[in-house]
Amino acid sequence: MSTPAAAPRRNRPEFRNIHVTQIVRYRMPMPAMVSIMHRISGAALFLALPFLLWMFDLSLISESTFERMAMVASGWFVKLVLLFLIWGFLHHLVAGIRYLVLDLHVGLDLPQARGNALAVFAISLPLTLVAALKLFGAF
Amino acid sequence: MAFAPPPAGIGTKRLVVGAHYGVGNFLLQRLTALVLVVFFALLGARLLLAGPLDYVAWASLFVPMWMKVLTLVALLALLYHAWIGVKDIWLDYVKPVWARLTLQTLTALWLLACAVWSVQILWRV
Numbered sequence: 001m002s003t004p005a006a007a008p009r010r011n012r013p014e015f016r017n018i019h020v021t022q023i024v025r026y027r028m029p030m031p032a033m034v035s036i037m038h039r040i041s042g043a044a045l046f047l048a049l050p051f052l053l054w055m056f057d058l059s060l061i062s063e064s065t066f067e068r069m070a071m072v073a074s075g076w077f078v079k080l081v082l083l084f085l086i087w088g089f090l091h092h093l094v095a096g097i098r099y100l101v102l103d104l105h106v107g108l109d110l111p112q113a114r115g116n117a118l119a120v121f122a123i124s125l126p127l128t129l130v131a132a133l134k135l136f137g138a139f
Numbered sequence: 140m141a142f143a144p145p146p147a148g149i150g151t152k153r154l155v156v157g158a159h160y161g162v163g164n165f166l167l168q169r170l171t172a173l174v175l176v177v178f179f180a181l182l183g184a185r186l187l188l189a190g191p192l193d194y195v196a197w198a199s200l201f202v203p204m205w206m207k208v209l210t211l212v213a214l215l216a217l218l219y220h221a222w223i224g225v226k227d228i229w230l231d232y233v234k235p236v237w238a239r240l241t242l243q244t245l246t247a248l249w250l251l252a253c254a255v256w257s258v259q260i261l262w263r264v
Binding site: 039042043045046049050053056057059060061062063066067093096097099100103 | 169172173176179194195197198201221224225228253256257260261263264
């Protein structure tokens with residue numbers, strides 16, 4: 001007969017069949033942040049698809065619909081939505097390129113994976129800031 | 140009916156039944172991602188070089204046939220990429236079969252509609 005395993009030194013929380021509501025209590029390492037943001041940004045872009053296609057359509061039909069599109073995009077609330085979508089696009093793009101590189105078994109070791117996860121934020125967030133300044137007319 | 144032992148290299152942990160185990164979608168998710176990276180890099184570079192665009196300059200980008208085809212291919216890649224990703228989200232979080240199938244069906248129909256709409260948008264220019 002096998003002997004029972006030694007008692008754990010501390011009472012660590014144990015997660016099985018993880019529920020979405022438990023995620024908020026995790027201490028997320030950097031690669032996990034990139035991962036969940038990749039999913040959230042992807043879902044947001046999917047939900048925004050009709051809005052984006054509609055804007056694209058308006059921008060191409062005629063001069064007057066182009067103006068209408070510009071009018072719609074000039075409201076502060078729409079600008080905030082657009083900024084969120086720009087962040088989502090940039091994060092999804094940069095994190096996606098990271099995943100393509102990881103698929104080639106490059107940068108998979110934990111220290112490198114932490115580093116290149118941090119690099120995703122270090123690239124996507126400043127780009128989002130530039131887009132925000134442009135969107136709200138700083139330059 | 141006896142099953143033959145799995146051939147060498149297949150492994151002993153799974154039953155070889157001819158299912159694809161998602162390998163096709165795994166590869167297509169990455170292939171479509173590459174298409175999108177290239178397309179948005181080219182479009183982004185073109186727009187940054189051009190500076191602010193008025194309607195005529197913007198719309199004339201999409202007039203040549205090759206640009207319509209390129210953009211449509213990129214949009215179809217985007218829609219298929221979205222299909223794989225959104226389906227994964229439903230599979231991860233929605234457990235009741237009826238809800239999962241309903242959401243998957245609606246997602247597929249919606250993305251299909253977006254594909255048709257994309258053709259209309261591009262070929263109206």
